[in-house]
Amino acid sequence: MTRVPIPAYDPATVEAKWQERWAREHTDEPDLDRPRRPFYNLMMFPYPSAEGLHVGNMFAFTGADIHGRFKRLQGYDVFEPMGFDAFGIHSENYALSVGVNPAELIPKNIATFRRQLRRFGGMYDWRHELSTTDPRYYKWTQWIFLQLFNAGLAFRKKAAVNWCPKDMSVVANEQVIDGYCERHPDTRVEQRLLEQWFFNITRYAERLLANLDRLDWSESTRTLQRNWIGRSEGAELIFDTPAGAKITVFTTRPDTVFGATYLVLAPEHPLVDELTAQEQRREVNAYRRAVQSKDVVARRVGDKTKTGVFLGSYARNPATGEAIPIWTADYVLMEYGTGAIMAVPAHDERDFAFATEFRLPIREVVRTGEPLPSVSEDGVLINSAQFDGTGCRDAQRRIVAWLVERGLATPQVQYRLHDWCISRQRYWGPPIPIIYCDRCGPVGVPEQDLPVTLPIIEDFRPDASGVSPLARHKEWYFTKCPRCGAQGRRETDVFDTFLDSAWYFLRYPSTEFDDRPWDPARTKTWLPVTTYIGGNEHAVLHLLYSRFITMVLRDLGKVAFEEPFPKLRAHGLLIKDGAKMSKSRGNVVVPDAYIQQWGADTFRMYLMFLGPYQEGGDFRDTSIVGVRRFLDKVWTTAHEAAGADAGALPDALERKLHQTIRKVTTDTERLDYNTAIAAMMEYVNVVRELGAPSRAAIEPLLIMLAPFAPHVAEELWATLGHEGSIFAARWPSFQEQLAAAGDVEVVIQVNGKVRGRVTVGRGASEQEVLALALRDEAVRKFVDGKPLRKTVYVQDRVLNLVV
């Protein structure tokens, strides 16, 4: 073999060369109109923060990119788009802090992200980049709103909403953490009553829940969604009052109705006034005022002492006929159920605490053998007239049936899920396309007038009035009513960003069309998304909202499927020193310096090697060098192979190769990237140990390496004399017989303890192995002199001798 000097591996040169070539040759741009095997590889698009892409983003995107490149090598036409979720309070607050309009800042941030995303070697089809802030995009966000509006799924409602005094804006329930603003952990969220736009997502609760069963998602993500939807089965029971008012309560435990010793209405309940006795009025009103001024923390935190006021009137228990007192208390929430409950202190912890506090009667009606309050449903009814002795579950059905017959109950299902509030009293979002007319009411902006462009204004600062800054922009604010032509006023609220991101996957394949949100043919070809990869932080809201919007569009005949993401994989979180990376903690790691020092390929692989992709891990840079050493070894070996004579692989190497292909294929398919990398490392070690670098040994490795380290794989592929991109090659296949051939080591155990090993041909019989085993010194020492009571043989693995 002739020794040719091997050039040094310089990632910067190699990576620049291939990135330039991929762009020039449109390597990453599939034919969207006539693909042979379309594969839509989607990753959750980033919010382009001013700090740029951080290693957490890169961890996420690398794993998704590997998936796309892997599928590409398996012969799919992979469409891997990238875009930016650039509207929202996040950008707006940053813009406010630096005193520049976000419209000016965002393009710069996007440019930084784009540069970083290109630099790390993502296989993105940049022809189809999108940004939610682009009027060509949000025109269709507004259009989607109008579809829901016209279908009666968007409505206005005055609602108690969370108000963050710092943001001076409404924040969603889900953005409130323990009563504090998610963005301002030192700021308590207050309650305010505002007129808001909502989407009627609760109407879809049942379908959103039921469909979960047939999605290829991780069980944990589905559980999160199920809990969020929070379905409860029960009944509405009617308690009437002497004055004629009927109070409807929701309960999941109708079997305990005989133990309902009082009723509680939420302070906001519409019947409170009517049911309050004259002499209690002053006290009740004072209580209601006090509750209203309370912030959400005090209202929501569970373990505090209960407060409440007796209304001075009574209702009739539909089961016992007794008059029971009616109270109001803030532990009952107006947003859930009917805003009124029957209190069964013996069998509910909250009611028990309340009854104890106010000395209300506690009547045990279910015998469970546990002390009160006992909430178990494994009990038998007592003190319940004709139902005594009935088991709880049985009693639930029978009591409901009995009350239904008398018109006092309706079986009912309740959801924890609330309607989706899409209004934000902010500037940086797509304006809600509604015009208010004194004569016509709220009128949707006609499609031909879309988009309602967000004006660039100087004073985009929100104020405490609760009215969006857009209201101050008079020439924008006043407009003609599209229906009657009279002067109207624009809606000044903008959309929640979750609406921007609830449909972006529909837009990607169709970004070049301005006359339609998505092209029917393109959509038919590419959707639903083949694999969706993203973080668990979006397990609930983003995914639920996207599913909801898709479902509605399906019902309106706009798309042909109702689940946008049949296959979802969630990557883990990359943390730093045991904590989530965040700007406030100051532990955000930026990838640029690492990429510069080690190269994008090394850094990509390192991120994938530090832990299981779907679990995440702690970022520390101590072992990057190991990955770089591996790529150096591959580099050297491939160059040696280029100069080596062609020849057959030694048997041992051939077997190892087939085993490696098998392992890397299954692991990569499952996104178990860390073990796939380990298998490739092991293989290269074997190639080097056997001193057998050759084309046959190294070419399949390069193809398997290509998804992980695409640049160096391309370079070495060329070194071996190939003309085109390595991504035009086919993923290597393995032969099971070749992977399995050869001898195996069978472990010999005596009474379950390892005492020896014997080498036999694969598939050897028990007798054969036993004979060899009994010749083994160490084994004999433990067996000799004792009768063999039993043997357990596991083919090719273990023989256990029981003596």
Place this chain on the structure above:
RNA sequence: GCGACCGUGGCGGAACUGGUAGACGCGCAGGACUUAGGAUCCUGUGGGGCAACCCGUGGGGGUUCGAGUCCCUCCGGUCGCACCA
């Protein structure tokens, strides 16, 4: 409180349906080559013991020929939900 997941060398982590615990990598130790090396290569590396062996996957118990893996229980951690009737 409820729900889900997790606990393996000095470190990150392997171990498919119960079947050789610690793959792969970092680090560390020794050696080779070198003017030098934080470069490269080789050897070793769970703990104890001179050895035969013994002990080892958070603690305790169980099932099994055999348990990191299954069951019970306790301890510790992460995440989600949380006055949802």
